[in-house]
Amino acid sequence: MTRTSLNHFHCSMARTADIIGDKWSLLILRDVFLGSKTFSQFQKNLGVARNILSDRLDKLVRNEILERRRTRPGVERYSYHFTDRGSELVPVLIAMMQWGDRWIFGEGKEPLELNDQKTGRPIQLIKVLSADGKPLANDEMSASPGSGADSSILTSFHGKRSKVSD
Amino acid sequence: MTRTSLNHFHCSMARTADIIGDKWSLLILRDVFLGSKTFSQFQKNLGVARNILSDRLDKLVRNEILERRRTRPGVERYSYHFTDRGSELVPVLIAMMQWGDRWIFGEGKEPLELNDQKTGRPIQLIKVLSADGKPLANDEMSASPGSGADSSILTSFHGKRSKVSD
Numbered sequence: 001m002t003r004t005s006l007n008h009f010h011c012s013m014a015r016t017a018d019i020i021g022d023k024w025s026l027l028i029l030r031d032v033f034l035g036s037k038t039f040s041q042f043q044k045n046l047g048v049a050r051n052i053l054s055d056r057l058d059k060l061v062r063n064e065i066l067e068r069r070r071t072r073p074g075v076e077r078y079s080y081h082f083t084d085r086g087s088e089l090v091p092v093l094i095a096m097m098q099w100g101d102r103w104i105f106g107e108g109k110e111p112l113e114l115n116d117q118k119t120g121r122p123i124q125l126i127k128v129l130s131a132d133g134k135p136l137a138n139d140e141m142s143a144s145p146g147s148g149a150d151s152s153i154l155t156s157f158h159g160k161r162s163k164v165s166d
Numbered sequence: 167m168t169r170t171s172l173n174h175f176h177c178s179m180a181r182t183a184d185i186i187g188d189k190w191s192l193l194i195l196r197d198v199f200l201g202s203k204t205f206s207q208f209q210k211n212l213g214v215a216r217n218i219l220s221d222r223l224d225k226l227v228r229n230e231i232l233e234r235r236r237t238r239p240g241v242e243r244y245s246y247h248f249t250d251r252g253s254e255l256v257p258v259l260i261a262m263m264q265w266g267d268r269w270i271f272g273e274g275k276e277p278l279e280l281n282d283q284k285t286g287r288p289i290q291l292i293k294v295l296s297a298d299g300k301p302l303a304n305d306e307m308s309a310s311p312g313s314g315a316d317s318s319i320l321t322s323f324h325g326k327r328s329k330v331s332d
Contacts, residue, residue: 010277012266013196021189030179085269092261100178103251109314111176117308121297126257129290130282142283148275
C-alpha cells in the first residue's frame with residue numbers, strides 16, 4: 001500500500017490524470033482551446049449541470065491550468081483563459097482528437113481540422129519522436145528511472161532499463 | 167440540447183474522452199505501456215478496488231483498446247495487451263507524462279525517463295508541428311470544419327476559419 005501510494009504520487013502520468021483525467025475537465029479544456037471563455041459558453045457547448053461545471057472550473061483554476069479574469073471591474077462576471085502551464089496541455093488534447101479522428105470517425109470523416117494559420121496546411125499527426133526526429137513505435141522505447149526517481153521506482157527497475165510493452 | 171448532443175457525438179476529443187477520460191482507465195493504459203499484463207499486476211500497482219478495475223478493463227476491451235488473451239487454454243486466467251487501436255493512444259499518455267514531468271515535478275526531478283531503445287537517448291518532447299516540421303504555438307493554429315463536419319459544426323463556423331484561443 002505504501003508502495004502504491006509512492007508510485008501514484010511519484011508518477012507524472014498519475015498526477016496529471018488527477019488534475020485533468022475526467023471527461024468534463026477535458027471537454028472544458030477543449031472548449032477553451034477552441035475559443036470559449038465564459039461559464040455560459042461552456043454550459044451551452046457541454047450541456048453539463050451548473051454545479052459540475054462550477055466544480056471543474058474551480059479545480060482547473062486551483063491547479064493553475066486556467067486563469068479566471070473579471071470581465072469588468074466590480075461586476076461578478078468572469079472569463080477563463082489558459083495559463084502558460086495550461087496551454088502546454090494542448091498537445092494532450094490534440095493527440096486525443098487525432099486518435100478519435102482516426103479510430104472513431106475514420107479518414108476523410110474528421111469533424112474538425114486544425115491548420116497552421118500561416119500556411120493553411122493541416123498540422124502533423126502527433127507522434128513520439130527519437131532525439132534525431134524519427135518516429136518511434138512503442139516497442140522501440142525503453143523506460144528507466146529518471147533523475148527524480150524515488151526508491152519505489154528504483155526498486156522496481158533493479159537499476160536496469162526495461163523495455164516497454166509491445 | 168440537440169445541438170449539444172450533435173457536438174458531443176460529433177467531436178473526436180469528446181468521443182475519445184468517453185472511452186479513456188477517467189483516471190483509472192488512463193492508469194491502466196499507463197501500466198500496460200510500462201509492461202503490466204494481468205489483473206493482479208494492475209491491482210497491485212494501482213491499489214484500486216477489484217470491481218472498479220474489472221469494470222474499466224471490460225470497457226477498454228469492449229472498445230477494442232485492449233485485447234484479453236487466455237494465458238493457458240482451459241484456465242480462467244487472462245492477460246491484457248494493446249490492440250493496434252489502443253497502442254496509438256500512447257502519444258496521449260506520453261504527452262500527459264511529459265506535462266507532469268515539467269509542471270508538477272520540474273526539470274531534473276522526472277520520476278521516469280523514456281528512451282530510444284537503440285540509442286539510449288531520451289525521446290523528444292511531444293509537440294504540435296506544422297506540415298514542414300516547425301513547432302506551432304496555440305495561437306498559430308486555426309480550426310475549421312473537417313471533411314466529416316456535421317451541420318452543427320458548419321453552423322458554428324459559418325464556413326469560416328476560426329483562430330483558436332491564445
